[in-house]
Amino acid sequence: MTHAVSPTDIEQPEGGFYGKAPAQVEETQFAPIDLWGASEEHTWFFPGQENVPDKFKQYVTFVTMNEGRRTRYQKKTSRPLHIERENNDARMTVDQAADRHALLETSIIGWKIYRNGEELQFKTHLLLEFLKFAKPLHIDKLEKAIRDANPWMIAEMTSEQIEKEIANLEEKLVAVKRQEEEDADFGDK
Numbered sequence: 001m002t003h004a005v006s007p008t009d010i011e012q013p014e015g016g017f018y019g020k021a022p023a024q025v026e027e028t029q030f031a032p033i034d035l036w037g038a039s040e041e042h043t044w045f046f047p048g049q050e051n052v053p054d055k056f057k058q059y060v061t062f063v064t065m066n067e068g069r070r071t072r073y074q075k076k077t078s079r080p081l082h083i084e085r086e087n088n089d090a091r092m093t094v095d096q097a098a099d100r101h102a103l104l105e106t107s108i109i110g111w112k113i114y115r116n117g118e119e120l121q122f123k124t125h126l127l128l129e130f131l132k133f134a135k136p137l138h139i140d141k142l143e144k145a146i147r148d149a150n151p152w153m154i155a156e157m158t159s160e161q162i163e164k165e166i167a168n169l170e171e172k173l174v175a176v177k178r179q180e181e182e183d184a185d186f187g188d189k
Contacts, residue, residue, distance in 0.1 A: 039064050040063065042149055043060075043061050057112070061109055061110035061111060064149045072106050073106040101131055104127070105128070
């Protein structure tokens, strides 16, 4: 023999809601994923501004590339491949400076930079001028930040390019260690 049991017939734990129906569980709502590839904005601060008040710190704003920006970048950096039929040799010129500038031009969307004490409004022709006169170390660090923000770029590197990058880093490491030793020796005198 069976009989129906109501929620009020079930013994409730101490501190429970004896005699009341269990609380209703809200249904989880999901929002569709936006696949339109909105770019993320990043702010990169120039090094050496540790003691500068925040409102005077200089920086560059860049975005991660969506497919449209990636296409523009790749069109600017594509190089013709020449194949000699007689000996099947292939030649392609690589212009690292043009590649670097194309990356920066495609990614940078704003900045806070001063020239002669005046804040410069961001404009493409001023960016191009800035790239001619900026410290190479700053541009290298900014380029690295942009590449790090665009993971697809690492997939485009060949093993030869990665090996070259490793060799460059090893050379820089030796130079930095040498400079640190010289600075430590200078400080002892």
